[in-house]
Amino acid sequence: MQTRFDLTQADIPKQWYNLLADFPEPLPPPLHPGTKEPLLPDALAAIFPENLIQQEMCPDRWVEIPEPVRDIYALWRPTPLLRAVRLEKALQTPAHIYYKYEGASPAGSHKVNTSVPQAYFNKLAGTKRLATETGAGQWGASLAMACQMFGLECNVYMVKVSYQHKPYRRMLMHTWGATVHPSPSELTEYGRKLLAEDPHCQGSLGIAISEAIEDTVKTPNTKYSLGSVLNHVCLHQTVIGQESIRQMELAGEDPDVIVGCCGGGSNFAGIAFPFMRRKIKDGKEYRIVGVEPSACPSLTKGELRYDFGDTAETTPLMMMYTLGHNFMPPSIHAGGLRYHGMSPMVSHALKLGLMEAEAYHQTKVFEAATLFARSEGIVPAPESAHAIAAVITEAVKAREAGRKRVILFNLSGHGLLDLSSYETYLTGKLQDV
Numbered sequence: 001m002q003t004r005f006d007l008t009q010a011d012i013p014k015q016w017y018n019l020l021a022d023f024p025e026p027l028p029p030p031l032h033p034g035t036k037e038p039l040l041p042d043a044l045a046a047i048f049p050e051n052l053i054q055q056e057m058c059p060d061r062w063v064e065i066p067e068p069v070r071d072i073y074a075l076w077r078p079t080p081l082l083r084a085v086r087l088e089k090a091l092q093t094p095a096h097i098y099y100k101y102e103g104a105s106p107a108g109s110h111k112v113n114t115s116v117p118q119a120y121f122n123k124l125a126g127t128k129r130l131a132t133e134t135g136a137g138q139w140g141a142s143l144a145m146a147c148q149m150f151g152l153e154c155n156v157y158m159v160k161v162s163y164q165h166k167p168y169r170r171m172l173m174h175t176w177g178a179t180v181h182p183s184p185s186e187l188t189e190y191g192r193k194l195l196a197e198d199p200h201c202q203g204s205l206g207i208a209i210s211e212a213i214e215d216t217v218k219t220p221n222t223k224y225s226l227g228s229v230l231n232h233v234c235l236h237q238t239v240i241g242q243e244s245i246r247q248m249e250l251a252g253e254d255p256d257v258i259v260g261c262c263g264g265g266s267n268f269a270g271i272a273f274p275f276m277r278r279k280i281k282d283g284k285e286y287r288i289v290g291v292e293p294s295a296c297p298s299l300t301k302g303e304l305r306y307d308f309g310d311t312a313e314t315t316p317l318m319m320m321y322t323l324g325h326n327f328m329p330p331s332i333h334a335g336g337l338r339y340h341g342m343s344p345m346v347s348h349a350l351k352l353g354l355m356e357a358e359a360y361h362q363t364k365v366f367e368a369a370t371l372f373a374r375s376e377g378i379v380p381a382p383e384s385a386h387a388i389a390a391v392i393t394e395a396v397k398a399r400e401a402g403r404k405r406v407i408l409f410n411l412s413g414h415g416l417l418d419l420s421s422y423e424t425y426l427t428g429k430l431q432d433v
């Protein structure tokens with residue numbers, strides 16, 4: 001029985017897919033925080049190069065992937081799509097469970113799908129140095145690798161709780177030549193202010209973003225790079241869904257349910273948006289589910305409104321599901337899902353009823369992750385394991401209803417550098433927060 005569906009190097013997508021072109025209602029524009037008027041491209045010029053600003057606001061349905069980017073994608077793309085037959089057996093479910101494995105990349109997650117084009121477009125624009133934030137270190141590591149490949153310096157503000165708990169990703173960033181600071185840090189005015197108020201502040205993605213932006217505007221030849229949330233990041237990730245569509249065709253099945261975990265929304269967008277296009281254009285009845293932590297539930301408990309992307313209120317205002325930019329998420333093990341907001345495009349898709357959202361507690365997530373590791377072999381990243389918890393719930397429902405469902409999910413990264421979190425779970429010390 002064939003359980004693995006591979007494409008060849010020639011099948012790496014030649015274009016990214018832009019859902020902005022197909023939304024039944026236009027996406028509300030970002031607003032200037034001072035004037036509250038729709039943001040003009042120039043307002044972003046201090047932090048992003050012009051070519052990426054154009055992509056952020058691009059109305060075209062298809063955007064060409066430059067050849068040098070496809071050449072680097074070829075190091076790991078197309079990623080495999082597998083059917084999880086051992087997990088199906090363990091669950092005794094009639095459901096067919098497929099997963100797209102983005103952990104096959106050199107940095108171990110989907111994040112390199114966007115770090116490579118971001119570094120490439122910055123290099124074209126003459127940028128010498130990039131500043132960024134990272135939660136669990138997946139994004140920082142991915143940008144470090146991409147900067148190394150295009151000869152750019154990389155300066156990373158890493159959320160302090162992850163800096164302490166995830167030393168191996170920090171070491172990975174160092175191996176790829178990046179400089180890494182725990183955030184909040186003494187290097188920025190904003191970091192110093194927070195540390196004066198609370199020397200033990202554990203940090204958050206919102207804070208690290210503020211520090212990276214401050215660094216960008218104060219350092220010559222530097223631009224800022226974001227690993228999620230923004231339109232151009234979601235755009236770059238659509239290689240995942242485009243490949244998955246072809247691979248599901250090879251498997252001879254069409255998914256009933258498509259699942260991805262949601263931090264800022266980019267890996268979910270990557271797998272889901274090409275399927276949403278079919279939902280909008282061809283009337284397909286896919287159930288598309290974004291999964292988040294109960295401890296940071298922007299999609300399931302947040303409000304849809306204009307909010308800042310960072311804690312210091314330096315970004316434009318974006319229309320998104322948000323818990324408020326001052327929300328300090330508890331220190332859960334899925335560091336990459338600790339973000340107060342959500343991609344405006346994913347938020348818009350939820351508002352328009354193109355998708356649904358679910359939230360899971362971390363003990364349930366690690367239970368699912370461990371079952372997956374024990375049946376399929378791959379140890380999932382804690383972030384990705386949120387998708388697995390939802391998939392297992394769906395597969396159990398299929399068993400109870402005695403009906404076959406075809407489920408596809410994005411396994412956005414491996415957890416080989418998250419083993420201390422597994423140990424916490426396996427020794428009974430993991431708690432829901």
Ligand SMILES: Cc1ncc(COP(=O)(O)O)c(C=O)c1O
Nearest residue numbers: 138228263264265266267336413
């Ligand atoms: C493996 C993995 N999956 C998912 C995420 C969440 O980010 P996003 O929602 O942008 O995909 C992260 C973030 O660090 C991650 O490392």
